[in-house]
Amino acid sequence: MRAFQLARWRHPPELREVSVPEPGPGHVLVKVAGACHADPHIMEAPGPPPGLVTELPFTLGHENAGWGERLGTGVTGLTPGDPVSTGSRTAEEIFDAGGKLIDPAVRALVERLPSPLLDAVRHHYGWAGRNGGPVTGQPGGVGRRGLVLPLLCAGVDGRPVERGLAATVVGDLLVNTSIIHDDVLGRDPVRCGRPALWAAYGTECALMVGDALLGLAFSLLGERSHPRTHQALRMMSGGWSRLCAGQMGDSGQEGRTETSLEQAIAVHEAKAADGLRAVFRLPVLFTDATSEQVEAVGRYGFHCAWPPNTSGRRARRPPFATTSSPPAPATWHEDGGRSGPPAPEARLFARA
Secondary structure, three states: OEEEEEOOOOOOOEEEEOOOOOOOOOOEEEEEEEEOOOHHHHHHOOOOOOOOOOOOOEEOOOOEEEEEEEEOOOOOOOOOOOEEEOOOOOHHHHHHHHHHHHHHHHHHHHOOOOHHHHHHHHHHHOOOOHHHOOOOOOOOOOOOOOOHHHHHHOOOOOOOHHHHHHHHHHHHHHHHHHHHHHHHHHOOOEEOOEEOHHHHHOHHHHHHHHHHHHHHHHHHHHOOOOOOHHHHHHHHHHHHHHHHHHHHHHHHHOOOOOOOHHHHHHHHHHHHHHHHHHHHHHHHHOOOOOHHHHHHHHHHHHHHOOOOEOOOOOOEOOOOOOOOOOOOHHHHOOOOOOOOOOHHHHHHHOOO
């Protein structure tokens, strides 16, 4: 068979004839459909990366996906032709690793706040209970797992995602600020299994904490020394303004017994989808990604705001959903949920 092999460091790979590998015990021969985008960096390396390449020539594609071609002895649960991946981490492990980057960075920044606000912020994030008491509910702020996704998008140019960490922290602050304000407006008493911030510390304190987190977000973004910093600030400001307008539209829906699909789409686009478009774009702006890649990631973030499943009376919520997201669950089934989704629902995923 033919394979692209790296024969010399810092030289282009060569297409060579090689023997077809024979899978050993516990191994699978994979017919590769896609390979790891880190390989271009291996080719640029002056020598073998630790723990990866031991000797040359090296067949590129150390992490790949495709179909099982032949199975070695002892392999169970697979048959030839099954899709396989050689990635070394599960999705759960990736989300956990991302959280271990994001959480300490968020906490280090939030701890800058003055003491009158700090107890309340710690309660909201689940770092401490009310007035320093025991923690109740789920640890971490709202959208903690979902915010790993924009961080991962910072690797769209094939380089380390850590370059987008500060901007991901900004996104965390924006998401949690909007949730704090949303709980105040909707008078939702519980968030993440514990009393919502306004219910535990009062409306005035909740509003001040939300404003303080927003100020931290602008401060952190403004500290970035990067050619795209001004663009990022404009993007964040514009996304926040549209979110506020969407929140006003959502508040205007309170008490209404009927809401059309078009009205629900318009409110949710402004309140959540446009905001998440900005949250996903921000980390990518601080990389070498092209404008086209930034826009593509923004579209991905836009769609992350929409429920992935609209069957049944209530839609399954997206990673960043608010208590009223979407603003009118009955909208998804205009007959009250007695039949399948209406045909216009398809428009939800074609509007970015």
